[in-house]
Amino acid sequence: MNEKQVFVMELGNRKLQVETSQLAKQATGSCLVRYDDTAVLSVAVVGDKPTTQDFFPLMVMYQEKLYAAGKIPGGFLRREGRPTEKEILSSRAIDRPLRPLFADGFRNEVQVINTVMSVNPDCSPYVASLIGSSLALSIGGIPFNGPVAGVVVGLIDGKFILNPTAEELLLSDIDLTVAGTKDAVNMVEAGAKEVQEEVMLDAIMFAHEEIKKIIAFEEQIIAAVGKEKIAIELQVVPEAISTAVYQLEKGRIVKAISTKDKLERQNKIQAIEDEIREVLEAKFRDMGLDKDEIETNIKYVNQVLETIQVDEVRRLITVDKIRPDGRKCDELRQLDSEIDLFERTHGSALFTRGQTQALATVTLGALGEAQIIDGVSIEDGKRFMLHYNFPQYSVGSTGRYIGPGRREIGHGALGERALLQVLPSERNSPTLFESFRKFSNQTAPHRKRRSVPDLWR
Amino acid sequence: MAAGVPIKAPVAGIAMGLVKKDDHYTILTDIQGLEDHFGDMDFKVSGTRNGICSLQMDIKIAGITRDILKEAMSQANKARNEILDSMERTLDKPRKELSKYAPKVKMMMVNVDKIREIIGSGGKTISSIIEQCNDVKIDIEQNGRVTIMHQDIFFIEKAQKMIENIIREVEVGEVYQGKVVRIEKFGAFVELWPGQDGLVHIRNLAKEHIGKVEDVVKMGDIITVKVIGVDDKGRVDLSRKAVLDSLGK
Numbered sequence: 224m225n226e227k228q229v230f231v232m233e234l235g236n237r238k239l240q241v242e243t244s245q246l247a248k249q250a251t252g253s254c255l256v257r258y259d260d261t262a263v264l265s266v267a268v269v270g271d272k273p274t275t276q277d278f279f280p281l282m283v284m285y286q287e288k289l290y291a292a293g294k295i296p297g298g299f300l301r302r303e304g305r306p307t308e309k310e311i312l313s314s315r316a317i318d319r320p321l322r323p324l325f326a327d328g329f330r331n332e333v334q335v336i337n338t339v340m341s342v343n344p345d346c347s348p349y350v351a352s353l354i355g356s357s358l359a360l361s362i363g364g365i366p367f368n369g370p371v372a373g374v375v376v377g378l379i380d381g382k383f384i385l386n387p388t389a390e391e392l393l394l395s396d397i398d399l400t401v402a403g404t405k406d407a408v409n410m411v412e413a414g415a416k417e418v419q420e421e422v423m424l425d426a427i428m429f430a431h432e433e434i435k436k437i438i439a440f441e442e443q444i445i446a447a448v449g450k451e452k453i454a455i456e457l458q459v460v461p462e463a464i465s466t467a468v469y470q471l472e473k474g475r476i477v478k479a480i481s482t483k484d485k486l487e488r489q490n491k492i493q494a495i496e497d498e499i500r501e502v503l504e505a506k507f508r509d510m511g512l513d514k515d516e517i518e519t520n521i522k523y524v525n526q527v528l529e530t531i532q533v534d535e536v537r538r539l540i541t542v543d544k545i546r547p548d549g550r551k552c553d554e555l556r557q558l559d560s561e562i563d564l565f566e567r568t569h570g571s572a573l574f575t576r577g578q579t580q581a582l583a584t585v586t587l588g589a590l591g592e593a594q595i596i597d598g599v600s601i602e603d604g605k606r607f608m609l610h611y612n613f614p615q616y617s618v619g620s621t622g623r624y625i626g627p628g629r630r631e632i633g634h635g636a637l638g639e640r641a642l643l644q645v646l647p648s649e650r651n652s653p654t655l656f657e658s659f660r661k662f663s664n665q666t667a668p669h670r671k672r673r674s675v676p677d678l679w680r
Numbered sequence: 681m682a683a684g685v686p687i688k689a690p691v692a693g694i695a696m697g698l699v700k701k702d703d704h705y706t707i708l709t710d711i712q713g714l715e716d717h718f719g720d721m722d723f724k725v726s727g728t729r730n731g732i733c734s735l736q737m738d739i740k741i742a743g744i745t746r747d748i749l750k751e752a753m754s755q756a757n758k759a760r761n762e763i764l765d766s767m768e769r770t771l772d773k774p775r776k777e778l779s780k781y782a783p784k785v786k787m788m789m790v791n792v793d794k795i796r797e798i799i800g801s802g803g804k805t806i807s808s809i810i811e812q813c814n815d816v817k818i819d820i821e822q823n824g825r826v827t828i829m830h831q832d833i834f835f836i837e838k839a840q841k842m843i844e845n846i847i848r849e850v851e852v853g854e855v856y857q858g859k860v861v862r863i864e865k866f867g868a869f870v871e872l873w874p875g876q877d878g879l880v881h882i883r884n885l886a887k888e889h890i891g892k893v894e895d896v897v898k899m900g901d902i903i904t905v906k907v908i909g910v911d912d913k914g915r916v917d918l919s920r921k922a923v924l925d926s927l928g929k
Contacts, residue, residue, distance in 0.1 A: 417731035570683020
């Protein structure tokens with residue numbers, strides 16, 4: 224039985240302590256990260272066989288248990304329910320820097336579960352979770368291009384502050400979260416009180432220097448207790464399938480990509496791809512493959528088709544300096560805006576950029592209707608809420624309507640953060656705001672690819 | 681802005697992308713559709729003309745230097761200003777008025793000791809205000825902040841007036857115009873404002889001696905009176921004579 228091991232460094236004038244080999248021992252990798260009084264248990268598990276899916280099945284969770292702050296859950300049932308907005312946003316902020324560091328073709332399931340066990344509101348449990356996630360994966364020998372680390376940066380009176388306390392954050396001009404490896408920053412998330420680009424860049428660079436120090440600490444831990452790297456079989460498209468697709472494609476997709484109109488372009492590409500899929504499916508059937516094998520092969524075909532598109536678009540942009548819809552690199556799509564679309568809403572506007580439409584309404588309410596947040600941080604009411612919805616019909620698809628997904632919550636939060644900076648203070652305007660965005664007629668994303676529908680696109 | 685929320689400045693956002701091949705790179709403004717996931721970096725910036733309000737960035741490759749980031753940010757800044765130009769052509773600042781359907785809000789501070797009076801026993805007083813003011817919404821906080829809300833500013837002001845009357849205190853020496861609301865043998869009761877009466881004793885009604893109260897005032901008369909005293913039960917002593925004296929009549 225392994226002995227518990229403890230590693231310590233100083234981070235932002237507080238003690239960062241990592242304990243390994245004590246908890247969740249059957250998991251692939253795990254550790255407990257203590258940042259002052261904050262403690263997070265990070266556990267990583269990898270599936271032992273690759274799945275046949277055509278995406279990387281990574282799931283990152285960040286959960287705050289109210290016991291961490293010594294609180295009893297609100298509500299009738301007194302039981303913690305679905306993930307809070309903060310948990311969803313933190314999960315995303317751990318997922319985003321990790322995901323691109325896994326090799327292409329990684330198809331084994333990977334789960335990284337962070338549970339906040341104790342919280343000191345002045346010591347970000349997110350920072351502890353990201354370090355913990357990186358360590359749990361690394362210690363467990365799960366191959367990825369880590370380790371990673373993240374920090375929060377504040378700015379008060381022109382001075383950067385590493386991992387600011389709750390009070391410092393209130394005074395700060397920026398609330399910046401940066402994550403990265405020792406070589407590069409790979410995720411930035413920030414809210415700011417109308418700061419200049421230069422300041423933001425300096426802050427990101429300041430953060431990266433600190434990240435490097437944490438990573439050196441992580442490397443020391445991995446060297447001491449890390450398990451041997453697990454051999455992962457990467458999914459590779461069989462040569463024969465790749466060749467067959469290219470033979471059928473004959474540069475037709477490449478040509479279709481340079482179609483100006485989005486819908487027309489999509490339809491053209493779709494038609495060519497459907498045809499290729501059909502021809503090959505028939506061929507696979509003739510070869511006597513069973514249903515499952517055909518399905519797997521078609522997935523490979525789709526991957527090749529996607530690669531063709533990716534390569535061509537990247538070539539167009541970097542070499543020919545032409546974008547698929549013919550725009551210049553720094554050219555915006557056509558903009559338009561309209562206001563007062565509805566009679567009884569307190570405010571409404573329609574913003575159009577190219578084929579993307581954003582329909583926004585504003586509802587003003589009494590302060591008593593503010594949302595009370597049940598969480599482990601300092602209890603706070605929320606006076607401004609931005610709800611972002613991305614209905615499936617906006618890309619012309621059918622779909623399930625079951626409340627906002629992670630992505631919608633993430634995009635809504637970014638918009639909310641931006642508008643929060645310009646809102647009147649409670650004293651000057653004791654009103655509650657609720658803004659609701661909805662998108663329609665959004666550019667249809669290519670099938671199999673995640674759509675990125677939001678205010679900015 | 682269309683709703684009349686007095687925001688400091690309009691905010692716009694833009695999605696940017698970057699594709700890098702060896703030492704060459706291209707920064708793209710307003711990425712969409714196909715460009716979505718093919719890039720090596722994508723970021724979204726929002727802000728006013730004065731600066732950045734929020735930023736989200738995902739970088740998939742190493743080798744994005746500070747100079748590249750700087751260039752990308754400045755290209756984003758240019759785009760942001762173009763969008764603001766376009767938005768401002770539709771509406772360039774928040775409207776002065778809220779929608780007639782939006783709740784209007786007024787805030788006032790009251791002495792914490794007066795909160796009980798505003799609410800009344802079992803909430804009687806406040807319920808009556810709410811009833812008389814078309815279901816106006818009233819929030820009273822422990823620190824004495826009273827927030828009154830209604831779609832129609834008329835009812836807010838009416839409720840505000842009613843609350844002001846409750847918390848208003850009579851000051852000795854102050855002169856008021858009041859209405860005679862009750863006449864007794866010993867004097868006349870005068871209403872200074874709704875909810876606040878005082879008594880003008882018969883000997884304080886006029887400079888000369890009078891036999892009957894009705895000789896000088898009748899019900900409904902508006903008369904000018906001066907507060908000459910408030911006893912420990914809060915009863916207000918008024919005098920008409922004192923006013924006449926000071927006017928030298």
